[in-house]
Amino acid sequence: MALHPRAASVPAGTPTRITQGSMTKGGIGESTLRPDGTLKVTGEFAYSSDMWHEDMLWGHTLRSTMAHAAIRSIDIGEAVATPGVYAVLTYDDLPAAMKNYGLEIQDTPVLAHGKVRHHGEPVALVAADHPETARRAAAKIRIDYAELPVITDEASATAPDAVLVHEGRTDHHIGHVAHPNIVHRQPVVRGDADAAAQRADVVVTGDYVFGMQDQAFLGPESGLAVPSEDGGVELYVATQWLHSDLRQIAPVLGLPEDKVRMTLSGVGGAFGGREDLSMQIHACLLALRTGKPVKMVYNRFESFFGHVHRHPARLHYEHGATKDGRLTHMRCRIVLDGGAYASASPAVVGNAASLAVGPYVVEDVDIEALALYSNNPPCGAMRGFGAVQACFAYEAQMDKLAAALDMDPVELRQLNAMEQGTLLPTGQRVDSPAPVAELLRRVKARPMPPEQQWLSADAGGSSVDVRALPGGLSNTTHGEGVVRGVGYAVGLKNVGFSEGFDDYSTARVRMEVINGEPVATVHTAMAEVGQGGVTVHAQIARTELGVSQVTIQPADTRVGSAGSTSASRQTYVTGGAVKHSCEAVREQVLEMGRRKFGTYHPAWATAELLLEGGKVVTDGGEVLAPLAEVLEDEAVDIELEWRHRPTEAFDLRTGQGNGHVQYSFAAHRAVVEVDTELGLVKVIELACAQDVGKALNPLSVVGQIQGGTTQGLGVAVMEEILVDPKTAKVRNPSFTDYLIPTILDTPSIPVDVLELADDHAPYGLRGVGEAPTLSSTPAVLAAIRNATGLELNRTPVRPEHITGT
């Protein structure tokens, strides 16, 4: 990897002195190691599924075997009578008036009421003294279902006589959708696409299909609920946003929020799949009912039903260009399948619509995005969040357009690339660096990986290493039928929560002297899901407070909300909150110093003062006092909220509005080798260039980019939840048949990190986690198309799509 210094042409944008980092070891900009890294690699890290409590019971969820059915009756008699069973709960046992939950729309029943709307919907709960007892008791619950017709696609959802997935909708989107089976619809219209189309010398259209991807985090949904003496409950759980969970859990339990105390337990990955609740309410209900601690752990099979997936999508795109390659207009229609419950669908629609144009300058656009209600599995947040599906389609379009114009596909992209100052179709001006053309230049300029790496000459003749070939150790080719292809893609992603959401975070920072050493303690509710926030928070505290010892408190609800660990936002927003609180602590410490020592040295009043190496120093480097002497036995302890710039809602008819906080960009070049006879693909290299504004922890940044790239590769060539179109049942809820890349499928991923500061962001940083997931998939598809000459308008590509059999 190469780290590039801030480009000279870009104004330095960091509002604080980054040089402090270099004075205090382990500050920002250093690749400090994760505190949990060794524990995770050696298997010693305690995940939420490892928790244990004396006298605890095991909870189990009974889920529907039908995708859409009325529940005529539920007979729990035999289950309750099973020895070892402590409680069996159904809808009728819910204690409060509120019986639903949801991120935005409270349309999801805690337990099914009257009907089930998707395969695997929770219907009943069992608590028993052994997980197997709970499971067997649940199997004895008799449910009488009356099957209903299933809604599985746009045609069946919007047919005039379509069964309504949700009757009597009262949410705030119902007023602007054409059919109650549409969750939300967002047009984005700017200029006059019809008129502009007249100027086009070339027009290309395409219909694209994006399959349903799963987050496939390795630590399944799990947690432990412990009833407390005050009638409340302590919940230890792996989640992405403690306070969002709390807001949804407490009303269903009939408890005030302060009686539901949540602590983050070890999270084994998230990728959006833990934004919605899974076992949280269920475990609390069982714990409150039985008066005993209740643990719930999904197995892999249940996990596929326990969280939302990435929206599958159908996209229609039209692009026009003049013969010199300038885009004239773009029209598109994006239909996302949200499944049975709303989850994050409205926000995903907003993202898909507002980012549908990609990182290109197009003045005349006509965009429509919508999400359906159906009886398919519920879909919601996943890394890339609506921007992924759009990028897959518009990047295929750019290649199609380049072919029609007989232009180099990278040059066409560069010619139309947006930059700082570009006005987006939403009317929002991009007011920080947008090095789209440069990112493409960098991946294109990389040397190509050598050809035929599977061949090597040795004493006995030539030898073949099948690991370097499509099929790998399955030994399907020794080079026969193998064709190389190269493809490029670049994407546009927003950072942070958008559309007017009050996207704040909270940090509590304490500074005190322990054993003669100044120590900072950082307490936030940020969910560490693997992204490295705990590392970065300590780095920020060291940089801002000049201490070497930083304690990161476990995340819980004793401190204010940190917002979600998603939308590439935590380093920006909670990092920003930690920085903000550190600055307030620093001011207070300096004020204490002025009071104590101000009369001894004029610099206390006149110089700019910093905290470095455990001391108060002037900006000229003169030491005024050790922090230990300033603080003595006093502690400074401050909890503050911090907000980024506000955003605006998109106009419901035109999509106009300053809807996003920040944009992020990544470009990929994929080099693949395709066995064209068997349709098997080996991705040889996935080079990435990404602008991160400022790499607070360069090692973590590269890790994020490589992880996002690999997740994008997965949905290019293998990852898909298959749903039977007749029954809406999931066909492959296991890691036997839902495949994710192994290390042999993961190519070399050289990463080129740019640091062009965004003046509006803390330290100039730009959210990293999602952008690489966007462009990775279309780059791989482009490379496969390049190798095979096939159109391939669907992802993931399966072998039979390439062989035509």
Next chain:
Amino acid sequence: MDFLRPASWEEALAAKAEHPTAVPIAGGTDVMVEINFDHRRPEHLLDLNRIGELSEWQTGPDTVRLGASVPYSAIMENLRTELPGLALASHTVASPQIRNRGGVGGNLGTASPAGDAHPALLAAGAEVEAESVRGTRMIPIDAFYTGVKRNALAPDELIRAVHIKKADGPQQFSKVGTRNAMVIAVCAFGLALHPGTRTVRTGIGSAAPTPVRAEAAEEFLNAALDEGGFWENGKIITPSVAKQFAQLASGACSPIDDVRGTAAYRRHAVGVMARRTLGWTWEQYRDTGRTLEGAA
């Protein structure tokens, strides 16, 4: 569920006679998955792990007697020369951890058409040593697979070993999966040249209700090779012969559409693998010096 732990083979046979529905377990890589997902709930599990001889093998003049529990990793490491097709197939079994636990006895016991060992066993030629308190019998591999996940074992019988013909010529194994490692077969193909008998044998996995040989393809190829004097003159097999062989191999399939692939793709892929494995083995037979790294 009772867990029976016989200390010897004789005890195991007695236990199986007493409890014919007992499910034998060695590596547990199939059985434990079934139990964990509650796909089956046997009354008795018969643990064979205390019987050390099941993890041993003996190499005789013509065959290898492979204990039922010899793990795939041991086959890869120790039997590449004698059983090259099976060693190649072993490489494709799941992950290193599972290859350290699982063995051919389990593949045969489960008799799934997707078991990776089957095509190699069919191509090499093998007999299953089945034993009960009533005695021992040798079941030819061609007669072993009787239906989807069904085999020729009697309820009181256990698999003690597999007697596999030592390779007298080149062998190959190919498997299509939609991932480059750790993948269940979409379909698989094994091929063995037997210069001693001037015959070619094949095995197809995951493309029919049971593992099968492509008999018509074998017969056609045997005749064509014989007719052209190929075994003696070592000439390159003509593309038309290879093509016909591939077509007949495809024709031996009776696959289904499922989540892993379509029937049409399976037929097509078996043909491609048949043509390629024939090319590789024949090239090896002609002694071009080509070797495989990373494979067996």
